[in-house]
Amino acid sequence: YLSAYRRVNCFIALHECMLSEYERFLPAARLEVVHNFYDPVLEMEDPFSEKSTGMIRITYLSNLVYSKGILHLVDAFGQLKNKYPNIELYVAGAYQKDDHLSAAEMKQEFEQRLGGHPGIHYLGLVLGDQKAALLRSSHIFALPSFYSSEAMPISILEACRAGCAIVTTGHHYLSQLVDEKMGICVRPDSVEDLVSGLDKLLADPDLITKLGRHNVEHSRDNFTLAAYQSKINSVLGQFSDKNSSGLNWESS
Numbered sequence: 001y002l003s004a005y006r007r008v009n010c011f012i013a014l015h016e017c018m019l020s021e022y023e024r025f026l027p028a029a030r031l032e033v034v035h036n037f038y039d040p041v042l043e044m045e046d047p048f049s050e051k052s053t054g055m056i057r058i059t060y061l062s063n064l065v066y067s068k069g070i071l072h073l074v075d076a077f078g079q080l081k082n083k084y085p086n087i088e089l090y091v092a093g094a095y096q097k098d099d100h101l102s103a104a105e106m107k108q109e110f111e112q113r114l115g116g117h118p119g120i121h122y123l124g125l126v127l128g129d130q131k132a133a134l135l136r137s138s139h140i141f142a143l144p145s146f147y148s149s150e151a152m153p154i155s156i157l158e159a160c161r162a163g164c165a166i167v168t169t170g171h172h173y174l175s176q177l178v179d180e181k182m183g184i185c186v187r188p189d190s191v192e193d194l195v196s197g198l199d200k201l202l203a204d205p206d207l208i209t210k211l212g213r214h215n216v217e218h219s220r221d222n223f224t225l226a227a228y229q230s231k232i233n234s235v236l237g238q239f240s241d242k243n244s245s246g247l248n249w250e251s252s
Contacts, residue, residue, distance in 0.1 A: 012235065014152045017176035032235050037228040038158040038219055041132045047163040047216065048209070050136040056202060059090045059138035059164070061131065061155045062145075064110060066100040069144030069169070069194070071109055076144075076194040078117045084202045092123040092134060099148065135162035139208050140201055142167045145174065146188035152177055157223045160215035165208045167197050181214050 010030045011022040019031050051057075058077065062068050070091065077089045095103040095110075114120055126134055135141070141159030143166075150172050159166060166183030168174045175185045184200060186193040201208050 009239065010235065012232075015173060015176060017173055018151075032231075034228060034231045034235065035222055036152060036154055036157060037223050037225045038154065038161045039128075039131070040225050041128055042135065042158055042161045044132075044136065047136045047161070048212070050133070051139055051163070052137065054086060056084065056087045056140070056205070056208075057090060057138045058087060058140045058142055058198070059092070059134060059159070060142055061092045061126070061134065061159070062143055062153065063096040064091070064093045064106055065096045065098045065147060066106055066109075067098045067145065067147040069146060069189075071113065072144050072189070072191045072194055073142050074110070074113045074117060074120065075191045076198055077120065078113075079191075079195050080198055080202065081117065081119055083199070087119065087202065089117075089120045090123060090134060090138065091120065092126040092131070094125045131158070132162070135159055135164065138162065138164050139212070140165050140167060140198070141183075142194075142198070143174075144169050144186065144188070144194050146171045150174065157219060161219040161223070163212040163216050165201055165211035166215070167194070167201065181211070182218065183211055183215075 005025060006028065008025065008029050010032060011025065012032050012034050013019050013022065014034070014036050016033050019033065022029070022031050060070055060073055064070050073089070081087060095107045097103045097106070101109065114122065123134070135158060141156065141164035143153060143156060146169060152173060156166060156168065156177060160182065166178050168178050168183065168185055169188040170185045171188040178185055184197040186197040
């Protein structure tokens with residue numbers, strides 16, 4: 001792949017922290033950052049109007065993969081339920097395989113845990129308006145991933161726009177995406193740390209709201225479709241004239 005990469009004129013990264021991966025190709029190639037965007041279906045002036053003031057809803061929205069941390073989250077929820085009887089866990093996504101478990105094994109493990117933990121609701125795959133409604137009604141979005149190729153999950157951007165506080169891990173780039181103004185990053189592959197991170201939020205409902213309100217503004221400022229389109233068009237526009245850019249398309 002290196003020979004192909006050396007013929008690239010411009011690398012586009014999803015976040016500033018990813019640029020170092022491509023520095024070896026300078027100065028022959030340019031480096032640009034174009035942030036991803038949340039689904040426009042999530043646009044809403046005040047997502048907090050749809051959040052319950054009684055029950056605290058924690059949501060997981062991703063493929064059900066062992067290394068995405070879903071079983072860790074179920075176990076952490078079970079430990080916290082007695083202390084916080086007003087919490088619920090909503091899980092949405094399709095079963096998938098990883099290096100740890102096949103899709104069938106993942107399904108079996110998850111369903112076995114469901115029986116022992118009241119308050120957990122599995123919704124299957126949700127999309128579009130259903131996804132938007134789920135996130136808007138949620139207070140905390142949890143993605144305790146240690147997935148080998150985890151990068152910049154769009155689900156976190158969408159949960160931010162829906163006004164959720166975020167709980168994720170320090171795995172790969174996740175701690176660069178989620179800072180202390182947005183939520184909490186815990187140690188990957190650790191139920192104990194996940195319990196501690198969730199406990200910190202559940203003990204302080206005002207903090208959940210504070211983080212959620214910041215995340216709405218942060219996502220509006222950085223992760224809209226319009227901003228994505230504008231930046232992509234700007235980057236591509238700089239290569240539209242091969243003469244002014246000095247590029248030799250025939251040889252590249």
